[in-house]
Amino acid sequence: MSVTKEFVCLLNFLAIISGHRRFHSYNGRFGSSPSDTWNNDAPSRLFQPIPATYRLIQSGAPPQPYNRSREALQLPLLADGEPLANEIYIDIKEGLQYVFQTKSAWAFAAQGSATTAIQAVLDNLIEPGDRVLVGICGHWGDLMADIARRLDANVITIRKRTGRRFSFQEISSAVKRYKPKVLALVQGESTAGVFQPLDGIGDLCQREGCLFVSDSTSVVGMQAVMMDKLKIDAAMTGSQKGLGGIVGLAPIVLSDRAVERIKNRTKPPRGYQTDLIQIAQQWNATGDFQSYSVPLLYSLRESLALMAEEGMENTFERHAKATRQLHQGMEALGLRHFVDEPNDRLVGITTFHIPSGKDATKISDYMLNRHNIFISTGYGEIAGKVLRFATYAINADPTRVENLVMALKDALNSSETNIS
Known part of the structure; x- marks a missing residue:
């Protein structure tokens, strides 16, 4: 029955x-x-509340977003694709053109973290067998090389010790020697807090017939990117770093040269959801490719609006002041910079050697348990060997920096952080 x-x-x-x-x-x-x-x-x-408590995230990981970016998540929900939502897309596109300093019409955001943006750009620009030159001076360079290998590219790497950057001559010699189709560099290597100058590299790539890809994740919103002036063909970031938003969107900007390369591929990119031509068509209201999280769009839009209202020069100066304040405070505590050359140091992310006799993990635990401040002890080949601090986005604030320095002073003075 x-x-x-x-x-x-x-x-x-x-x-x-x-x-x-x-x-x-x-x-x-x-x-x-x-x-x-x-x-x-x-x-x-699942029958219990989420055990989340407030803490200051000053580790280089995504910090608390700007208040306005967080509050935007609670705005009334629009339907993705309705006229008002399309205006949000336009605002974000124009905001990205502003912060990347580009006139390119190919400015949009993929769905995912900054790593998604790296994957998407390389997948769309590289075909199997293409020669790709990757500069590595930390984890993110290794990541780009790994992704390119998974795309069956012929990957050639040049490498510097973590904490060092490449000279223009080193890059120029490698490009002329290996004749790559794509040169991929990390403008801000956040592993150790290294800034890679890009002056002249775009001109070099145009002369040598290769595309220039810049992972600018840890630079956008903290230092100038100047995409058109530097002749970068593809640059990317994440919504959560210097832009001060929520993790989940991956801004990408392409040059006309990059778009031409993508359109002339012999086969479509391997990743369906990261097909940049289809994503761009959706952002230009000429296609309906995939659904976006509208609250994340709100949040990114407000992050860009905050930067526009503050003015880029003022934003960069605020970050520079906070970073200088951190350096002065940590140096007064006797900490040594991991990046030796001052001009090679990133704005917004700084690493220091662990003081003699101190345990990195114990310092990190002490900071979290006693002061509710989360810091990093490095990752990759320098995991456990450094203290890594973030002074970007909402953390680029003199009060927050002062609290961080005082908390670390307390941690270093405590016997609880000594090596056993």
Whole structure:
């Protein structure tokens, strides 16, 4: 005898109000189940509130967003694709043109983190067998080389010790020697806090016939990128770093040269969701490719609006002042910079050697447990060997920097952070 859907719904309702968490299956015209009950109970942890407490994130990881960017997540939801939502797309596009200092019409955001942007750009520009030259001076250069290899590119790397940058001559010699189709560099290597100057490299690439890709994730919003002036063909960032938004959108800007390369591919890019031509068509209201999180669009839009209202020069100066304040405070505590040359140091992300006799993990734990401040002890080949601090976005604030310095002073004075 078949069981009606209505009767099963009634049984389920009675089970719920009686406190049972097992839901009976049924056979009949609505389908069947191989067993009479679900195998798993609802996880008990899901009946508890999220155990999140406030803390200052000053580690180089995504910090708290600007208040206005966070509050934008609670705005009334628009339908993705309606006229008002399309205006948000336009605002973001124009905001990206402003912060990247470009007139390129190919400015938009993919869905995902900055790593998604790197993956998308390389996937769209590289075809199997293409020679790709990657400059590596930390984790993010290694990441780009890894992604390019997975795309079956012929990857050639030049490498500097973590904490050092390339000279123009080193890059120029490698480009002329290897004749790559794509040169990929990290403008801001946040592993150690290294800034890579890009002057003259765009001209070099145009003369040598290769495309110039810049991972500017840890530079946008903190220092000038100047995409058109530097003749960068593809630059990217994340919504959460210097822009001060929420993780989830990956701004990308392409030059006309890069777009021409993509349009002349012999095969489509491997990643469907990161097909940049289709994404760009959606942002230009000429296609309907995929659904976006409208609250994330709100948040990114407000981050860009804040930067426009403050003015880029003022934004950069605020970040520079906060970074100088951090340097002075840490130097007064006796800490040594990991990046030796002052001109090679990033604005907004700084690393210091661990003081003698101190344990990096114990310092980090002490800062979190005693002062509610989360810091990083490095990652990649320098994991556990440095203290890494962020003074960008909302953390580019003199009070926050002072609190960070005083908290670290307390941690270093405590015997609890000594090496066992």
